[in-house]
Amino acid sequence: MRRLATKRWTLLEHIAIATLLAASVGAGAQADDPEGTLLDQRVPVADDDSTAGSNASKQTESQDLSLLDNVAPVADDATDASDASDQAESQDLSLLDQVAPVADDTTDVSDDSNQAESQDLSLLDQVVPVADDATDDFEAVTVPQLSDSELLMQEYELYKRLMDEKVFDEADSVAKRVIELAIRVKGPKSLDTARALTNLGIVQHRTRQYEAAQQNFESAIEIIEDQQDRLTADLVNPLKGLGAAQLESGRADLASDSFHRAVHITHVNEGPHNADQLELLESLAETNLRLGALDKAKQVHDQIYALNLKHHNDEVLDIVPSLMRRAAWQHRAGFINDERATYRHVIRIIESDAGKDDLRLIEPLTNLGQSFFYVDLTGAGYDQQSVTNGEIYFRRALRIAENSPQSNWQTVARARLALGDFYMFDGNHSRARKVYLTAWDWLSEDESRFDYRDQLLGQPVSLRETPLPRYAGATDQNEPVEKTDNMLRGTITMTYNISPRGRISDLKIIEADPPEFEQLQLVIQREMRRRVYRPRFEDARAVESPDQLLTHTFFYRQSDLDAVVATPEAADTDDPG
Numbered sequence: 001m002r003r004l005a006t007k008r009w010t011l012l013e014h015i016a017i018a019t020l021l022a023a024s025v026g027a028g029a030q031a032d033d034p035e036g037t038l039l040d041q042r043v044p045v046a047d048d049d050s051t052a053g054s055n056a057s058k059q060t061e062s063q064d065l066s067l068l069d070n071v072a073p074v075a076d077d078a079t080d081a082s083d084a085s086d087q088a089e090s091q092d093l094s095l096l097d098q099v100a101p102v103a104d105d106t107t108d109v110s111d112d113s114n115q116a117e118s119q120d121l122s123l124l125d126q127v128v129p130v131a132d133d134a135t136d137d138f139e140a141v142t143v144p145q146l147s148d149s150e151l152l153m154q155e156y157e158l159y160k161r162l163m164d165e166k167v168f169d170e171a172d173s174v175a176k177r178v179i180e181l182a183i184r185v186k187g188p189k190s191l192d193t194a195r196a197l198t199n200l201g202i203v204q205h206r207t208r209q210y211e212a213a214q215q216n217f218e219s220a221i222e223i224i225e226d227q228q229d230r231l232t233a234d235l236v237n238p239l240k241g242l243g244a245a246q247l248e249s250g251r252a253d254l255a256s257d258s259f260h261r262a263v264h265i266t267h268v269n270e271g272p273h274n275a276d277q278l279e280l281l282e283s284l285a286e287t288n289l290r291l292g293a294l295d296k297a298k299q300v301h302d303q304i305y306a307l308n309l310k311h312h313n314d315e316v317l318d319i320v321p322s323l324m325r326r327a328a329w330q331h332r333a334g335f336i337n338d339e340r341a342t343y344r345h346v347i348r349i350i351e352s353d354a355g356k357d358d359l360r361l362i363e364p365l366t367n368l369g370q371s372f373f374y375v376d377l378t379g380a381g382y383d384q385q386s387v388t389n390g391e392i393y394f395r396r397a398l399r400i401a402e403n404s405p406q407s408n409w410q411t412v413a414r415a416r417l418a419l420g421d422f423y424m425f426d427g428n429h430s431r432a433r434k435v436y437l438t439a440w441d442w443l444s445e446d447e448s449r450f451d452y453r454d455q456l457l458g459q460p461v462s463l464r465e466t467p468l469p470r471y472a473g474a475t476d477q478n479e480p481v482e483k484t485d486n487m488l489r490g491t492i493t494m495t496y497n498i499s500p501r502g503r504i505s506d507l508k509i510i511e512a513d514p515p516e517f518e519q520l521q522l523v524i525q526r527e528m529r530r531r532v533y534r535p536r537f538e539d540a541r542a543v544e545s546p547d548q549l550l551t552h553t554f555f556y557r558q559s560d561l562d563a564v565v566a567t568p569e570a571a572d573t574d575d576p577g
Contacts, residue, residue: 152181152192159199168206175200191234194223198238205241210249217242233269236262240280243287250470250487250555252290259284275311278304282325289333290470294378297333301326317353320346320360327367332467336376343368359404362397362411366418369393373425373464373532387426394419410452413443417456417534421463424502425532433542440540460498460545461534468524472517472556487555490514492524494550500542502533516564517556524552 146154155178162171179196186192197220204213220238228234243258259280266277281304288297304322312318327342346364354360372390394415401407401415420435436457443453472490496507507528509521528550535542 148181148185152178152185155181159203163203168203171203172200172207175203189223189226191224191227194220194227194234194238197223198241201238201241201245205245205248208248210245213245214242214249217245231265231268233265236265236276236280239265240283243283247283247287247290250489252287255287256284256291259287273307273310275307278307278322281307282329285329289329294333297329298335301329316349320349323349324364324367327364331371331374334376334378336371336374336378340368340371343371357400357404359400359406359411362400362415365393365397365400366415369397369418369422370463374466387422391422391426394422409442409449413439413449413452413456416442421461421534424534425463429501436534436537436542437540440537444540457534457537460502460536460548463502463532463534465531466527468527468552468554469520470554472520472554472560487557488561490517490554490556492521492552492554494524494528494552496528496548496550498533498535498545498548500535500544502535504529504531504533514556514561516561517554520554 155174159171159174159178162168162174175196179193179200182190182193182196197216201213201216201220204210204216217238221235221242224232224234224238239258239262243255243262246252246258247255263277263280263284266274266280270276281300285297285300285304288294288300305319305326308319308322323342323346327339327346330336330339330342343364347361347368350358350360350364369390369392372387398412398415398419401411416435416439420432420439423429423432423435440453440457443449443456491511491513492509493511494507494509497505499505507525509525512521536545537543
């Protein structure tokens with residue numbers, strides 16, 4: 001190549017020489033390597049695209065694999081697509097790949113020019129940093145690849161973080177990648193694969209994919225039984241998940257079997273009085289409630305209380321969380337008098353151990369007051385206690401919140417709103433508006449409180465909400481389920497408005513699937529009209545909340561639907577509500 005020998009060349013001359021040099025080098029490379037192998041060896045930028053394309057293909061493949069697909073791999077098509085992509089990449093080099101060597105050769109020419117005339121920076125000298133940047137990018141990308149075992153741990157940690165953050169949709173995809181890696185590293189019948197299956201079942205339960213969750217829990221159980229035995233403690237967690245998924249799928253009978261088996265396994269491994277069974281027993285009590293077996297459910301809760309006393313005899317405050325859950329269950333079961341007795345027991349424990357002004361009293365006091373929104377119908381007669389009996393508990397809770405040195409503005413706001421809710425439910429709208437206004441002003445004193453204000457007052461909040469029937473043909477949620485055949489899922493969708501006084505108006509059923517269960521629709525409409533809400537607020541004023549939408553899911557059997565179709569009721573039956 002000729003040397004650049006003058007200092008006064010124009011900019012156009014520099015560009016012309018650079019073009020000639022590039023063409024010369026490119027032609028020489030092609031002549032020396034007619035098959036293109038030389039170009040194949042220099043792909044620093046194209047590696048980024050190739051790696052990204054391949055990784056994207058593999059990532060899509062791993063996300064699309066279901067859990068059962070991983071046990072019996074069905075990823076051949078995705079793999080073929082990835083191979084085809086790799087072949088296409090090897091034949092298609094980007095423009096930047098071809099320019100990089102030209103810039104490198106130009107660097108040599110520029111170096112010669114610098115040696116001849118060291119005080120003059122030419123245009124070609126200024127092109128050199130572009131090639132350096134491309135080289136730096138390539139070096140940054142070529143990091144050591146993680147092994148499959150390292151990727152497995154990395155994805156598992158990501159799954160745990162996403163579950164903690166409640167990003168369940170993304171956690172679902174990550175859980176499937178964990179399964180794929182576990183199969184690759186440990187094998188399809190390993191305990192690690194069973195744990196990965198269980199984790200996917202957990203996130204699917206959170207996203208209401210109950211049928212898929214059941215299949216994955218069952219696959220995990222099968223692997224564990226094959227690798228160990230039918231009484232290993234490793235079975236407890238997937239059995240617990242299986243029971244929960246079965247319960248939400250309308251199969252409380254199957255859920256009862258799963259929970260009973262899990263409890264039995266804890267007895268075999270830890271003894272009959274172990275604390276590990278407490279959560280399982282609470283799930284079993286809920287299952288008995290769904291089955292309508294209220295006496296069995298009460299017996300299970302008595303067992304839970306006895307176990308808590310045994311394990312927390314020295315620290316009586318430790319049984320408070322369990323008692324609060326017991327009261328919540330009693331509320332759902334309709335044992336309102338028993339619920340009140342449990343809350344009073346909690347209050348006495350806290351007062352005795354921590355004092356009468358402890359902040360922990362606020363929650364049981366508030367819940368005790370709210371229990372007077374309901375009537376106990378489980379006894380021989382109606383509960384004669386008035387709603388107004390609950391006011392003293394709301395006032396005491398607010399006094400503790402306002403006077404305790406450990407309190408904060410959020411605690412005060414919630415206590416004030418609870419008192420306002422009591423007046424709203426009692427029909428004393430003028431006093432309710434006054435208390436709501438003080439809460440609004442309290443939450444408007446500083447901009448840092450606005451988001452919390454909108455959370456509590458920017459949307460209607462249900463004050464009394466009796467659960468709607470879960471089964472077609474049932475008149476309430478606790479009616480026993482006598483049959484155990486497969487359940488079908490139906491839905492009833494409604495629209496309604498919530499008035500500034502917290503009551504439902506303009507209730508309409510806009511869709512029912514199947515539409516034949518007209519009696520169930522009437523029961524749901526009647527129950528909806530009984531609900532009471534804290535109204536939505538704008539600018540310290542209660543306003544209407546229009547166009548509310550609710551979809552209620554229920555279960556039915558094909559035999560139930562056939563019976564309704566065979567003996568249809570009059571379509572124009574008046575709504576009893």
